[in-house]
Amino acid sequence: MADYKAVVIGGGPAGLAAALAAADKGAGTLIIERENRLGGILKQCIHDGFGVIRFGEKLSGCEYAQRFIDKVKAHPGIEVRLLTFVIDIKKSDIFTITATSSRGIETITAENLIFANGCRERTARQVNIHGTRPAGVMTAGVAQNYVNLQGVLPGKRCVILGSGDIGLIMARRLTLEGARVLGVYEAKSTPSGLTRNIVQCLHDFDIPLHLSKTVKRVFGHGRLEAVEVCSVNDKMEYIDGTEEIIPCDTLIVSVGLIPENELAESLNIPLDPRTRGPFVDQNMMTLEDGVYSVGNCLHVHDLVDYVSETAETAGRAAAGSKAPRELLDIEQEGFLYLVPQKLDLDSLAPETVFYFRTAMPREAATLDVTVDGEVVFSKKYQNLKPPEMERVEVPLSPKKGQTVKFFLSGREVK
Amino acid sequence: MRLVCIVCPNSCLLEVEKTDAGVKVTGNKCKRGITFAIEEVTAPKRSLTTTVRTVFENFPVAPVRTNGEIPKEKIPAVMAYLKTVVADKRYKAGDVICGNVLDTGVDIIITIDMDQEG
Numbered sequence: 187m188a189d190y191k192a193v194v195i196g197g198g199p200a201g202l203a204a205a206l207a208a209a210d211k212g213a214g215t216l217i218i219e220r221e222n223r224l225g226g227i228l229k230q231c232i233h234d235g236f237g238v239i240r241f242g243e244k245l246s247g248c249e250y251a252q253r254f255i256d257k258v259k260a261h262p263g264i265e266v267r268l269l270t271f272v273i274d275i276k277k278s279d280i281f282t283i284t285a286t287s288s289r290g291i292e293t294i295t296a297e298n299l300i301f302a303n304g305c306r307e308r309t310a311r312q313v314n315i316h317g318t319r320p321a322g323v324m325t326a327g328v329a330q331n332y333v334n335l336q337g338v339l340p341g342k343r344c345v346i347l348g349s350g351d352i353g354l355i356m357a358r359r360l361t362l363e364g365a366r367v368l369g370v371y372e373a374k375s376t377p378s379g380l381t382r383n384i385v386q387c388l389h390d391f392d393i394p395l396h397l398s399k400t401v402k403r404v405f406g407h408g409r410l411e412a413v414e415v416c417s418v419n420d421k422m423e424y425i426d427g428t429e430e431i432i433p434c435d436t437l438i439v440s441v442g443l444i445p446e447n448e449l450a451e452s453l454n455i456p457l458d459p460r461t462r463g464p465f466v467d468q469n470m471m472t473l474e475d476g477v478y479s480v481g482n483c484l485h486v487h488d489l490v491d492y493v494s495e496t497a498e499t500a501g502r503a504a505a506g507s508k509a510p511r512e513l514l515d516i517e518q519e520g521f522l523y524l525v526p527q528k529l530d531l532d533s534l535a536p537e538t539v540f541y542f543r544t545a546m547p548r549e550a551a552t553l554d555v556t557v558d559g560e561v562v563f564s565k566k567y568q569n570l571k572p573p574e575m576e577r578v579e580v581p582l583s584p585k586k587g588q589t590v591k592f593f594l595s596g597r598e599v600k
Numbered sequence: 601m602r603l604v605c606i607v608c609p610n611s612c613l614l615e616v617e618k619t620d621a622g623v624k625v626t627g628n629k630c631k632r633g634i635t636f637a638i639e640e641v642t643a644p645k646r647s648l649t650t651t652v653r654t655v656f657e658n659f660p661v662a663p664v665r666t667n668g669e670i671p672k673e674k675i676p677a678v679m680a681y682l683k684t685v686v687a688d689k690r691y692k693a694g695d696v697i698c699g700n701v702l703d704t705g706v707d708i709i710i711t712i713d714m715d716q717e718g
């Protein structure tokens with residue numbers, strides 16, 4: 187018999203919600219977290235805007251996490267191991283997890299595994315910036331950690347590359363703490379962050395946003411001294427003669443997040459190239475029986491409320507008994523991605539929750555779901571944008587051998 | 601006049617028109633957008649989130665927020681004031697660390713349980 191019915195890897199919002207749901211259904215559950223506190227990335231998200239859907243309140247990330255941490259600590263069915271890092275997982279009829287901590291190397295066995303280990307940030311090296319490698323170039327998440335957890339200002343004159351939400355939130359945060367944010371540079375012609383963050387993080391503080399511009403080169407020995415910015419065309423090629431040197435001591439890179447799936451890949455779990463997370467069914471079970479994936483390692487979420495929701499679905503399923511699955515592929519067109527990508531026909535509920543992002547900005551869009559070519563569900567959207575994930579409940583009960591297709595159409599917005 | 605509602609992530613694009621009968625707002629998906637637009641054109645308000653120093657070595661700063669909104673133009677003054685505040689005990693999430701900050705009628709609350717490890 188395994189040590190635990192469910193082992194959750196990662197104690198961020200996804201892991202906390204999954205563990206609570208599993209333990210509420212009676213599963214003996216363990217959370218393994220490499221850091222010294224629960225909460226994951228939310229520990230450093232001191233800004234508000236979390237929990238509007240779930241709690242109807244605007245909480246800070248810390249408060250949102252705290253609500254789940256309190257419940258986890260009080261739950262008799264959940265154990266937590268902090269400062270414990272999962273390094274290896276082997277599969278036989280159960281899963282054997284190897285983890286390191288100050289106690290040494292431990293082996294833990296589990297009937298079911300829930301991956302909730304989050305994502306990592308793309309770095310300056312991954313976006314092709316030329317020049318030296320001075321100090322003062324860092325990702326937005328690292329800058330956020332410095333300011334919000336360590337109380338250290340990473341620089342005085344900052345340039346931000348990338349208009350994702352984390353970069354925008356850091357622009358405001360650094361300004362409030364007394365740094366000067368000289369500008370936010372975005373290579374694409376539209377910002378990637380939510381419009382409300384452009385307004386409340388940039389406009390409120392007169393921070394300029396430069397679209398179709400990128401950082402080409404960094405200068406400085408020891409510490410960053412300047413960056414060279416440059417306009418780009420819609421093929422992301424530099425436009426000669428538009429270069430400009432901006433003296434600064436800090437470059438903050440906020441160019442996207444990538445689901446972290448090294449452990450899942452070591453188990454040969456197939457990943458969807460669109461989400462960069464595992465393919466899953468509606469219970470968030472990957473193509474490996476007994477292995478679930480939730481939160482930002484499944485796909486990068488912008489709203490934590492949905493992270494908690496899907497994690498709970500997985501947690502409940504992981505507490506149940508294992509049964510063979512009858513998986514049906516879902517075909518899709520017009521999406522950046524659609525999750526889940528599979529349906530387990532043997533555990534269908536009357537309605538299935540789907541999350542998606544449109545492939546491009548659209549107006550007057552329609553989502554059609556067909557079974558064997560016949561429309562069974564249709565929904566209209568005024569506006570769809572890739573940075574905004576949509577959630578939709580679809581009543582679906584296809585039979586084995588039928589073709590299920592999700593189709594997104596609508597006027598493309600340039 | 602066009603405004604983006606910042607109350608929720610929907611970021612509705614609001615069209616605000618001053619008429620004799622008052623302010624007319626369109627484009628809002630819910631009624632919170634109307635309240636936001638009227639305030640934004642008369643007396644804009646924001647909530648503020650930041651950190652305060654603590655006396656604890658393993659917890660150098662603690663996250664705080666306003667438990668309501670304060671006038672936008674008071675943000676620099678409140679930030680300057682909070683630089684002088686030090687958390688000298690292990691507060692819990694929701695505890696008030698400064699009541700009625702700078703007479704705004706709004707309190708500053710701690711947003712984390714400071715008794716955790718780390």
Ligand SMILES: Cc1cc2nc3c(=O)[nH]c(=O)nc-3n(C[C@H](O)[C@H](O)[C@H](O)COP(=O)(O)OP(=O)(O)OC[C@H]3O[C@@H](n4cnc5c(N)ncnc54)[C@H](O)[C@@H]3O)c2cc1C
Binds near residue numbers: 305
């Ligand atoms: C900067 C930022 C700002 C955001 N702003 C908002 C917002 O305003 N509103 C909103 O709703 N959402 C926001 N989000 C999104 C939301 O916070 C995330 O989607 C959510 O935190 C993801 O949760 P998670 O549990 O999947 O990942 P994480 O919070 O990253 O947790 C993963 C955990 O796994 C642990 N871990 C990883 N690998 C291992 C291992 N091998 N062994 C043990 N432990 C491991 C990590 O230490 C971490 O604690 C923001 C996200 C970021 C990054």
Ligand code: SF4
Binds near residue numbers: 607611631
């Ligand atoms: S009008 Fe309502 S739905 Fe639209 S952004 Fe404002 S609060 Fe959100």
